[in-house]
Amino acid sequence: MSVSEKYNSVFVSVFNVEESVLGNDFSAENIDNWDSITQLSLVTAMEDEFDIMFDPEDILNFKSYSVGKTIVAKYGVNF
Amino acid sequence: MSVSRLLEGKICLVTGANRGIGNAIAERYAEEGAVVFANARKEGSLDAWAKQCSEKYNTSVIPLYFDITDAAASKAAILKIKSDFGSIDVLVNNAGMVTYELLPMIDFEKLRAMFEVNVIAMIQLVQLASRIMSRQKSGSIINMSSIVGAQGVKGQLGYSATKGAVISLTKSAAKELIEHNIRVNAIAPGMVGTDRFTQVIRLPT
Numbered sequence: 001m002s003v004s005e006k007y008n009s010v011f012v013s014v015f016n017v018e019e020s021v022l023g024n025d026f027s028a029e030n031i032d033n034w035d036s037i038t039q040l041s042l043v044t045a046m047e048d049e050f051d052i053m054f055d056p057e058d059i060l061n062f063k064s065y066s067v068g069k070t071i072v073a074k075y076g077v078n079f
Numbered sequence: 080m081s082v083s084r085l086l087e088g089k090i091c092l093v094t095g096a097n098r099g100i101g102n103a104i105a106e107r108y109a110e111e112g113a114v115v116f117a118n119a120r121k122e123g124s125l126d127a128w129a130k131q132c133s134e135k136y137n138t139s140v141i142p143l144y145f146d147i148t149d150a151a152a153s154k155a156a157i158l159k160i161k162s163d164f165g166s167i168d169v170l171v172n173n174a175g176m177v178t179y180e181l182l183p184m185i186d187f188e189k190l191r192a193m194f195e196v197n198v199i200a201m202i203q204l205v206q207l208a209s210r211i212m213s214r215q216k217s218g219s220i221i222n223m224s225s226i227v228g229a230q231g232v233k234g235q236l237g238y239s240a241t242k243g244a245v246i247s248l249t250k251s252a253a254k255e256l257i258e259h260n261i262r263v264n265a266i267a268p269g270m271v272g273t274d275r276f277t278q279v280i281r282l283p284t
Contacts, residue, residue: 048214053158056206
């Protein structure tokens with residue numbers, strides 16, 4: 001599985017959505033069930049998937065599919 | 080004291096393990112069979128003691144030198160424990176500082192530094208350790224408060240305020256983390272005849 005596929009699979013699992021809906025519009029602003037609890041589940045699953053540990057400010061800022069990629073990349077994950 | 084090896088195989092981190100209560104806790108945990116990561120700021124300060132404890136109690140006492148107010152260093156320490164052993168079973172937040180002064184003599188720079196060590200750094204470590212513990216669905220966090228945090232004391236308004244904060248943060252963390260099967264407790268000792276204490280107050284001989 002490629003890095004992008006792994007990244008997408010976390011979203012698919014946490015938000016229970018089809019991979020095809022993931023994109024730049026997939027964010028806390030546009031997704032109804034993207035609340036703080038879901039965000040914590042998302043970052044925890046992301047940490048487990050890539051064996052990383054986010055800094056608190058990155059957990060707070062992980063508010064969209066596209067921003068998330070930038071954050072994950074900071075921890076040495078190459079898309 | 081009877082020893083049951085109650086903590087055999089448990090992975091424990093004790094901050095401020097270079098002296099006093101922290102040192103005694105770390106040694107007792109080792110005696111009970113725990114793998115103890117003993118934290119102090121000064122590089123090398125625990126090496127000889129850790130080696131001696133490891134041999135005496137047939138376990139691993141591992142010095143971990145970092146300043147708990149350095150968030151990046153705290154994170155690196157927690158990640159090292161996770162990477163070496165895969166889990167953290169016990170965190171003892173013991174490191175702290177203390178000042179003695181009457182209200183008009185409070186030095187606000189020292190007061191801020193004390194809140195940074197006694198409260199902010201503690202919260203950071205609770206946050207970091209609980210993220211590991213919540214995955215393993217178990218863990219125990221023990222925060223060192225003080226009797227003055229519950230009762231107040233003349234001449235230690237700043238210190239008592241930090242220790243009061245420890246009690247309240249412990250109660251909130253306990254309520255938040257119980258769903259992950261993580262216990263959070265605080266200990267509020269009274270006067271303990273540690274080296275630091277006896278430097279300030281001469282005890283009767």
